[in-house]
Amino acid sequence: MASRNATSPSVQRVNVLAITPKVVDQTTLTRIFAHSDWKLFGAGTLREAKGLLREEPISVVICEQELPDGTWKDLLEDLSGLERPPHLVVTSRIADDRLWAEVLHRGGYDVLAQPFDPTEVFRVVSLAWRHWRDSILMMPAAGELRASPALA
Secondary structure (H helix, E strand, O other), X not given: XXXXXXXXXXXXXXXXXXXXXXXXXXXXXXXXXXXXXXXEXXXXXXXXXXXXXXXXXXXXXXXXXXXXXXXXXXXXXXXXXXXOOOEEEEEEOOOOHHHHHHHHHHOOOEEEEOOOOHHHHHHHHHXXXXXXXXXXXXXXXXXXXXXXXXXX
């Protein structure tokens, strides 16, 4: 059941979408990811991010707490409608316990403080991707859902 999903390139590759209008944050993340084989996509707005999410197999999203056209909460709502929703990591200069609790309560994966610490970015994104991948591998492929013998 999982073998077909396991060979899918989109499941084996770490594709990250960073949503922030701040050029310095995009540049920092680009530098951090340059030392890996992860693929980083960038967007400055929710609208731009939605386009990328339709076109690319994204597994982890790093999203600024507040964006010019919405918030991470708006994005989380949009992600829930995707077949394989990526894990959401919220980023903020004020990454306190209150924000962390709200992100987890609403279904986000984690919070990253700014400015970005390369070790912490790698740790959080790695864990988010592994959790996302494992949840995908546990999903039955389309058409493989069958009634259990007890229900037949």
